[in-house]
Each structure stands twice: as structure tokens, then as C-alpha cells.
Amino acid sequence: MNDSSDTKNYMSYDEAKRFAQSKEESSRAWNCCISTFIVASFLVANSSAISHYPAFKKDLLMKMEPVAAFTGLGQNWNLFSEPRKLNFHTTYVVRYDNGVLSQKEFPRFEKASQTKKFEKYKLRQLYCNYLVNPIGRKYRPQIARYLVQSGSSSQLQPVKISFDFYMDIMADPTKYGIEKRGSEKKHRDKSTIFVYRIR
Amino acid sequence: MNKLLTNWKTFWFEPVSPYPLAYFRIAFGLVMLANLLGQYLPVYKYFFGTETLLPTKVVLASRWELLPVFDLLYLLPNDQIYFDLFLYLAIAFTIFLILGFQTRISSIVLFLLLLSINNHCPIILHAGDNYARIVLLFLTFAPSAQVLSVDSVLSKDKDAHSNLISPLSQRMIQVQFCFIYFVNWIWKLSSAIWQDGSAVYYATRLTQYYRFDYPQILDCSFGSYALTWSTLIIELALAFLLWPKKTRYYFILVGVLFHLSLDLVFNLGVFEWYFIVTFLLFVDQNIFLILKSKILTMIGQDKKAGVT
Numbered sequence: 263m264n265d266s267s268d269t270k271n272y273m274s275y276d277e278a279k280r281f282a283q284s285k286e287e288s289s290r291a292w293n294c295c296i297s298t299f300i301v302a303s304f305l306v307a308n309s310s311a312i313s314h315y316p317a318f319k320k321d322l323l324m325k326m327e328p329v330a331a332f333t334g335l336g337q338n339w340n341l342f343s344e345p346r347k348l349n350f351h352t353t354y355v356v357r358y359d360n361g362v363l364s365q366k367e368f369p370r371f372e373k374a375s376q377t378k379k380f381e382k383y384k385l386r387q388l389y390c391n392y393l394v395n396p397i398g399r400k401y402r403p404q405i406a407r408y409l410v411q412s413g414s415s416s417q418l419q420p421v422k423i424s425f426d427f428y429m430d431i432m433a434d435p436t437k438y439g440i441e442k443r444g445s446e447k448k449h450r451d452k453s454t455i456f457v458y459r460i461r
Numbered sequence: 462m463n464k465l466l467t468n469w470k471t472f473w474f475e476p477v478s479p480y481p482l483a484y485f486r487i488a489f490g491l492v493m494l495a496n497l498l499g500q501y502l503p504v505y506k507y508f509f510g511t512e513t514l515l516p517t518k519v520v521l522a523s524r525w526e527l528l529p530v531f532d533l534l535y536l537l538p539n540d541q542i543y544f545d546l547f548l549y550l551a552i553a554f555t556i557f558l559i560l561g562f563q564t565r566i567s568s569i570v571l572f573l574l575l576l577s578i579n580n581h582c583p584i585i586l587h588a589g590d591n592y593a594r595i596v597l598l599f600l601t602f603a604p605s606a607q608v609l610s611v612d613s614v615l616s617k618d619k620d621a622h623s624n625l626i627s628p629l630s631q632r633m634i635q636v637q638f639c640f641i642y643f644v645n646w647i648w649k650l651s652s653a654i655w656q657d658g659s660a661v662y663y664a665t666r667l668t669q670y671y672r673f674d675y676p677q678i679l680d681c682s683f684g685s686y687a688l689t690w691s692t693l694i695i696e697l698a699l700a701f702l703l704w705p706k707k708t709r710y711y712f713i714l715v716g717v718l719f720h721l722s723l724d725l726v727f728n729l730g731v732f733e734w735y736f737i738v739t740f741l742l743f744v745d746q747n748i749f750l751i752l753k754s755k756i757l758t759m760i761g762q763d764k765k766a767g768v769t
Contacts, residue, residue, distance in 0.1 A: 296602055297629060304633050307595050311644050331528040334576040335598070337591045339641050343648035343655070345664040371728065372668035379672070381503040383730040384585040388514070390669050392584050400523040401515060401584070408514045432666055435659050440682050443665055443675045 307335040314338045349446055350429035352394055352455075354409060357422040368393065394427055394455065406458035425456040473632055476625030478746040479607040483561070485634075486605040488738035490559035493571075493593060496731045497552050501578070508582040509534065510544040517581065524583050533577040550574060561610020568601045589732030592641070596634050596739070603630030631742055635703075638739050643700040649693060658686035665726060672728045695719050703743050710748075713740045 310330040313322035330336030352368045368389045371379055379386075392398030393405065402425065410420045428449035433441045507514045517535060521527060537543040551574040557567035572594075579586055579594055604626040606612040618624075649655040654663060662685035665675055679688060699716050702708040717737055724733035 293627075300599060300602055300629060300633050303595075303598055304637065307637065308640055308644075311640070315644075315647070328528050331525050331530050331580075334531060334580055334594055337595065339588070339644045340648040341588055341645055342660065342664050343645070343652045345654070345660060345667060347663055349666070349668045370669075372671050376672070379728050380499055380730070383500045383587070383728070384504045384508070386669065386728075387585045387587060398584070401519065404515050404519050432663060435662050435682055435685065440662055440680075440685060441666070443680050446666065446668055 303333070303335060306330070306333060307337060310336045311339050314340065347434075348429045348431045349449060350394065350427060351449055352389065353426045353428070354406075355424050355426065356410070356420045359419045359421050362418070393425070399456075402456045403458060406456065410458070410460060419460075421460050423458045423460075424454050426452055427455045428452050473629060475628065477628040477631065479604065479624070479626045480609070480746045480749060481742050481744055482603055482605045482626065482631050483607065483609040484744075484749065485631075485738060485741045486561065486564075486600065486603075487559055487609065488741055489593075489596065489600070489735070490555055492589075492731050492734045492738055493597075494552065494555045494559065495734070496589065496593070497548065497555060500730055501548060502552075504585075505545070505548055506541070508585055509548070509578070510541045511539055512541075513582075515582065515584070520582060520584070525580075530580045531573075531576050532580045533573065534581045535577075547574065548578070551578065561606035561612050564606030564610060564612050565601070568597065568605075572597045572601050587730045587732055589730055589735045592732070592735050595637060596735070599630045599633045599637070603634075605630075634739065635742050638736075638742075639700045639703060642696045646693065646696040646700060649696070655689060655693060658689045661685050661688040661692065670727045670729070673725050675726055692719075703740075709743055713743055716740055 306326075306329055309322065310326045312318055313326040326336070349372075351370050353365055354368065356364045356366075358364070369382055369385055371382070371386050371390065374382065388398075388401075392401055406423045406425070410423055429451050430447045430449045431451075432446075506512075517532075521530070534544065534547060537547065551571060554567050554571040554574065557563060558571055575594055575597060579590055607624060607626055649660070652660070654660040662682075664670075665685075678684065695715060698712055699719075702712045703716070717740055720733040720737045723729070
């Protein structure tokens with residue numbers, strides 16, 4: 263009984279099509295305006311997506327960037343199209359005026375719990391995508407300043423901060439097999455990617 | 462030619478059932494709420510406020526290269542409480558969207574708040590944020606609260622549930638959704654590691670994305686090649702085969718399983734869930750009814766079994 267009475271509250275699509283009227287009774291001009299706006303937004307969003315493709319980057323991206331910036335419709339859908347072939351983590355070393363050195367790691371997401379991974383996801387974007395890549399170079403001085411300010415006290419004054427990048431390049435798959443997931447090596451190769459001196 | 466024109470008109474303009482859009486509004490709102498509460502709120506003060514990791518001027522100059530951007534946060538007084546209230550306001554309007562309360566106004570305000578939050582600090586955004594922003598813009602114009610909403614309960618039109626709605630916004634979200642698969646597929650296809658079949662091997666060894674364990678049986682050369690090429694096939698299929706009725710439900714199932722498995726293997730925030738809920742827009746109202754009646758039947762049988 264339950265079954266049929268509940269079903270009666272609704273109409274199937276075909277029933278609705280036969281018996282119901284469209285609620286949309288707005289004026290033709292209004293519908294036209296709304297439709298134009300939606301279609302224009304759609305075109306902007308997808309032109310922005312296409313503009314990142316190498317063949318269009320030179321001409322289209324320059325034109326799309328101001329429109330995408332203002333409307334917020336910018337997008338780029340090359341997810342995992344070129345995944346990195348290395349694992350890495352970054353640390354920062356602060357040198358204080360009395361000669362003491364302090365080394366800290368930026369958050370390492372492979373070591374975090376599932377909850378922390380979820381909560382700190384936005385930090386992953388900053389530390390794993392921007393901080394270490396050329397695109398994020400311009401943000402490094404500001405991040406260094408923030409870390410210096412948060413680490414200074416009346417007794418200890420930082421004089422220098424450096425960002426170190428540690429990495430391990432993944433083994434390529436061979437005809438003999440692949441390196442198993444979870445058997446990644448330690449990040450042994452180190453390079454200093456940024457140094458900031460405090461005057 | 463006439464048939465093509467008729468199909469075009471039917472696709473974009475023939476009124477449709479309001480239920481798929483209403484289910485989508487609720488599910489999309491819930492994912493948005495998880496994003497705002499779970500991923501923005503815990504780190505909000507690092508990026509939004511008076512003492513942030515990256516001041517607004519740096520972001521404006523570096524990311525936006527001083528281009529004009531829409532950002533209401535820029536107009537706030539220099540006091541952390543206003544910035545905090547801004548996020549809580551976005552959370553409140555997300556709840557209104559889920560409940561379908563003052564839905565048109567709520568969705569417009571939420572879009573403007575979200576656009577400001579996204580533009581204020583674009584370097585922390587993930588693909589899900591970008592997708593949500595565009596979908597929300599289309600949702601703003603969609604009659605998504607005609608059913609399953611507070612607005613419909615308060616409405617004087619008690620027959621609203623039997624009224625059909627204009628499909629334009631719904632179609633835009635659907636086309637946008639499929640277009641993303643297509644663009645992504647082209648990017649992948651032009652990449653050497655997707656062509657040689659090793660892409661999944663490299664992607665699944667990026668430790669920063671690790672979530673749950675990877676099935677051992679797939680952790681071999683063959684598994685890696687099979688997953689790489691099947692990803693390419695699935696993404697291309699999802700761009701086109703969600704439209705014909707004959708293939709739609711198979712590929713909704715494939716799509717949902719595809720994104721669920723990606724979500725289990727990779728830590729990608731709420732990105733996969735934004736995509737999973739979008740499949741609701743492709744489901745006919747009849748399917749929801751069948752599922753509902755089956756669930757009710759099962760519950761009814763369980764109750765009877767419990768009594769005997």
C-alpha cells in the first residue's frame with residue numbers, strides 16, 4: 263500500500279509531459295536575456311579551458327585571461343596529463359643572530375592522517391604545487407617573511423631563512439617490471455631553492 | 462535539417478521534470494558545505510584576514526597581474542572578525558541552497574561570496590573549486606527549488622511538483638560536465654606517458670596524493686597499462702555516451718565507480734564528489750521513483766520479517 267500511495271505523489275516524466283504545463287511563463291525578452299547570459303558564460307568558461315592548450319596559448323590565453331580574471335570563469339582541465347616523475351618534500355632552515363640553526367619541515371601529506379589530509383588540503387596546494395614550482399617563485403619571499411615573523415622572539419632574531427628541496431626521482435617502468443607502490447625511496451637529492459636574508 | 466533543428470529545440474528548450482535538478486541542488490550543496498566547513502574553515506586564517514601568509518596585494522600583483530577581479534573581501538574593514546563572518550555567511554547561504562530557502566537569491570549571493578573567496582586567494586584552489594564556481598553560476602539561473610525545497614512548501618502553488626521547468630541551465634551544466642572530460646582527454650592524449658601507458662604508474666606513486674591502499678593485483682606493469690588506457694577510454698566515453706538513452710545508465714554507473722575509485726586512491730579533496738553528484742542530472746525522474754519504491758518495499762519486508 264505504501265508503495266503505490268507514495269508513487270502517486272509524483273508523476274513520471276511522460277505523465278508530466280502529457281498533463282502538466284511549463285511553469286516558465288516569463289516574457290520572451292527576459293528568457294532571451296537569461297539565455298544569452300548563460301550561453302555567454304558557457305563560451306567564456308570553455309574558451310578559457312581551451313586557451314591553455316599549447317596550440318592556442320599564444321593568442322587565446324592573453325585575450326581570455328582578463329575576462330576569466332574578472333568573471334571568475336577561468337578554468338584549466340589538464341588534470342594528471344603530465345604527472346610528476348618525482349617525490350619530494352621541502353624544509354626551511356632559520357639561522358638566528360646567535361648562530362643557532364633551526365630546521366622544520368613544511369607539512370608532508372604522505373605522513374598525515376586521513377583527517378589532516380582533508381583539513382589541510384588547501385595548504386597542500388600552496389606547499390606542494392606553488393612553493394616548489396617556478397610558478398610559485400614570486401610567493402617565496404612573502405612566505406619567508408611570514409615564517410620569520412612567526413618564529414622571532416625578543417631573545418632570538420632570525421637573520422636568514424632558506425628553503426631546501428629534497429627529492430627522489432621515480433624509477434621508470436622496465437620490461438622486468440615496476441617499482442611497487444609503497445616502496446618509495448628516501449628523498450636523498452637536496453637543493454636549496456630560496457634564500458632570504460633579514461636586514 | 463528539420464529533424465536536426467527539432468532535436469536542437471527539444472534538447473535546449475523542451476520543459477523537463479524538476480526533480481533531477483532539485484536532487485542535484487541538494488547534493489551539490491552538501492559537497493559545497495563539506496568543502497567550506499572541512500577544507501576552508503581549518504586553514505582560513507592563513508589566507509583570509511589581516512595577518513595572512515600571502516597579503517592581498519601580493520596575490521593581486523603576482524597572480525592577477527593587477528587585472529581587475531571581483532573580490533568583495535577587498536572592501537572589508539581591516540579586522541579579522543569581518544573576514545570570519547564572510548566565510549560564515551557563505552556557509553549559511555550554502556545551507557539555504559541545500560534547503561531551497563529563497564533559492565534564487567541564496568544562489569546568487571553564494572556565487573558572489575564564493576567568487577570573492579576564490580579570487581582573493583586563487584593559489585589554494587583545486588579543480589573542484591573551479592568546477593563548483595562555474596556550476597553555481599549556471600545553477601543561479603536554474604529553477605532548482607520548484608520541488609524538494611522550503612520555497613516549494615511555502616509556495617501558494619501547491620501543484621508546483623507537477624509543473625515542468627525550463628532545461629537550459631541544467632543542459633548547460635551537463636554540457637559543461639561532458640566538455641571537461643573531452644578537454645581532459647585531449648590533454649592526456651597529447652602526453653607521451655599516456656600514449657605509452659605508464660601515466661597511471663607515475664600518478665599512483667606520487668606520495669603526496671596517497672589516500673588508501675592500492676589493490677595489489679593492479680600494482681604491476683599490466684595493471685598500470687590497463688588502467689592508463691581504460692582511463693582514456695572512460696573519459697572519452699563519458700564525454701559522449703551519457704547522452705543516448707541506450708548507453709546512459711551504463712556510463713553513469715561507470716562514471717560513478719570511476720570517480721569513487723579515484724577518490725579512494727588519490728587525495729584530491731572534494732573534487733571527485735562534485736563530479737559524482739553531477740551524474741544526478743542525467744538520471745530520469747522515473748529512476749528515482751523506482752529506487753524509492755524498491756527501498757520502501759525492502760524496508761516494509763524487513764519490518765514484516767522483524768515482526769514474524
